[in-house]
Amino acid sequence: MQLTQALVEVEEKLQTLLQELRSLQVYCRSLEEENLRLKRELCSFGDSEQAKVVENAAKIEGEGHDNLARLYNEGFHVCHLHFAQPREGDCLFCMGFLRKDEL
Amino acid sequence: MKILCTRDNLLNGVQMVQRAVPSKNALPILSGILLKAQNNRLYFTGTDLEMGIFCSTPVQVIEEGSAVLQARIFSDLVRHLPDTTIEMELIPGTKTVSIRYNPSETSINGMDPEEFPVIPELDDNLTIRLRTQIFKHMVKQTAFAAALDENRPIFTGVLLAIENSQLRMVATDTHRLAYKTGVIESTFETAWQAIVPAKALVEVSRLIKEEDESITLVLTDNQVLFRFGDTSVVSRLIEGQFPNYKQVIPSSCKTKLRVGTKAFAEAVERASLLAREGSNIIKLKIQDNVMVITSNSPDLGKSYEEIDIENQGEETQIAFNSRYLSDVLKVIETDEILIELTGSLSPGIIRPLEAENYLYLILPVRTN
Numbered sequence: 001m002q003l004t005q006a007l008v009e010v011e012e013k014l015q016t017l018l019q020e021l022r023s024l025q026v027y028c029r030s031l032e033e034e035n036l037r038l039k040r041e042l043c044s045f046g047d048s049e050q051a052k053v054v055e056n057a058a059k060i061e062g063e064g065h066d067n068l069a070r071l072y073n074e075g076f077h078v079c080h081l082h083f084a085q086p087r088e089g090d091c092l093f094c095m096g097f098l099r100k101d102e103l
Numbered sequence: 104m105k106i107l108c109t110r111d112n113l114l115n116g117v118q119m120v121q122r123a124v125p126s127k128n129a130l131p132i133l134s135g136i137l138l139k140a141q142n143n144r145l146y147f148t149g150t151d152l153e154m155g156i157f158c159s160t161p162v163q164v165i166e167e168g169s170a171v172l173q174a175r176i177f178s179d180l181v182r183h184l185p186d187t188t189i190e191m192e193l194i195p196g197t198k199t200v201s202i203r204y205n206p207s208e209t210s211i212n213g214m215d216p217e218e219f220p221v222i223p224e225l226d227d228n229l230t231i232r233l234r235t236q237i238f239k240h241m242v243k244q245t246a247f248a249a250a251l252d253e254n255r256p257i258f259t260g261v262l263l264a265i266e267n268s269q270l271r272m273v274a275t276d277t278h279r280l281a282y283k284t285g286v287i288e289s290t291f292e293t294a295w296q297a298i299v300p301a302k303a304l305v306e307v308s309r310l311i312k313e314e315d316e317s318i319t320l321v322l323t324d325n326q327v328l329f330r331f332g333d334t335s336v337v338s339r340l341i342e343g344q345f346p347n348y349k350q351v352i353p354s355s356c357k358t359k360l361r362v363g364t365k366a367f368a369e370a371v372e373r374a375s376l377l378a379r380e381g382s383n384i385i386k387l388k389i390q391d392n393v394m395v396i397t398s399n400s401p402d403l404g405k406s407y408e409e410i411d412i413e414n415q416g417e418e419t420q421i422a423f424n425s426r427y428l429s430d431v432l433k434v435i436e437t438d439e440i441l442i443e444l445t446g447s448l449s450p451g452i453i454r455p456l457e458a459e460n461y462l463y464l465i466l467p468v469r470t471n
Contacts, residue, residue, distance in 0.1 A: 005315060013206045038444055053381075076297045079277075079346065080255070081255075081346055082255070089424075089466070089468070090278065090466045090467075090468075090469070091277045091278070091466075091468055092277050092278065092279075092280055092450060092464065093277060093346050093347075093350075093351060095351070095449075095450070095466070096347075096351035097350070
């Protein structure tokens with residue numbers, strides 16, 4: 001009797017696992033479809049649009065650097081350790097950070 | 104506890120561990136030294152919970168046991184003991200230790216050894232070994248560059264890192280940075296790094312005796328143990344991420360000059376006397392083959408120093424805090440140094456001539 005009971009339990013567990021697997025399969029398929037759609041969308045962008053994006057990114061980066069440099073010159077740390085804390089004298093790490101940005 | 108020993112036995116142990124005993128502390132037990140007699144040795148322990156020092160000395164143990172005595176009074180007594188056989192005994196049923204040196208005797212009231220903090224034993228699985236001479240040099244040339252400001256704990260420590268089977272020590276207070284590498288004896292493949300309080304490294308360096316040949320470092324996630332001779336020092340590590348020091352070291356320079364260490368150090372010392380108080384600014388003007396060092400204090404006067412150099416690059420001008428310069432000139436041992444500069448705003452680099460294993464980075468002061 002005990003063995004039969006055990007087998008029944010195993011069967012139940014297997015069934016729930018199977019159900020889970022099926023729901024995951026559905027989810028996986030939907031993700032794949034979306035991925036394909038996004039890829040197609042991405043390819044449809046022309047060179048001019050891509051150039052615009054790159055240019056915008058560079059502009060944002062430049063502005064970011066200028067903002068940080070200004071913040072530093074106004075007397076605040078821009079290194080991640082002491083970001084925005086008032087500084088006394090120059091800080092090696094802020095300067096290293098700003099220099100790396102320039103490269 | 105009952106032992107027979109000499110004054111030197113006690114003096115050595117007490118002087119060693121006393122360095123860790125805090126001068127003032129809310130916990131009275133920490134003002135004591137733990138004495139433990141076992142296996143014909145007397146073990147001494149002192150700690151301020153940040154750092155612990157242990158050492159041991161051979162004595163004749165008649166009865167094993169332990170006691171805690173006030174560090175101040177015990178060390179003062181030991182210093183004044185006569186040079187004869189000394190008997191120390193914990194009076195049974197009390198915390199008082201009787202110290203007998205025939206025909207006299209002093210009794211000191213102690214504290215309960217059970218209350219003394221247990222310093223955890225560290226596993227030996229991650230250890231590195233290096234020569235004490237190398238270790239001492241490394242500490243001497245880096246630890247001074249660490250910050251004293253406790254508000255920024257990371258910079259009060261020295262980064263110890265192992266890369267390519269070499270030990271690196273890096274210390275910075277964000278205005279200057281010292282970097283030194285040293286050879287380790289044991290092979291150590293894994294990359295590892297930790298931030299050790301500069302104070303602990305200086306203390307270890309001070310405790311190392313001339314006859315101690317090598318020092319072993321035992322590493323764990325939050326503590327490091329230094330073992331040399333009969334002494335061990337355990338220190339907590341400073342938590343946090345040390346900033347990327349490699350990023351701040353410039354890879355090229357426009358001015359590269361060679362100068363005699365002694366002449367430069369003396370000129371800097373003299374110029375610093377007349378540097379404006381507080382900022383300690385001295386100016387360096389690098390020309391073809393001379394360097395002019397000037398300082399000016401409106402109240403005191405001004406200084407003009409000229410020394411010969413060998414310049415292989417552009418002429419330039421730069422201003423430094425003289426303290427940062429004289430600090431490094433005190434620890435460089437070669438006769439000549441190399442100075443690398445790029446304009447008056449970029450950090451300058453000072454290295455000993457023909458020694459690749461040391462580098463000192465110093466930020467200039469803006470003068471206008």
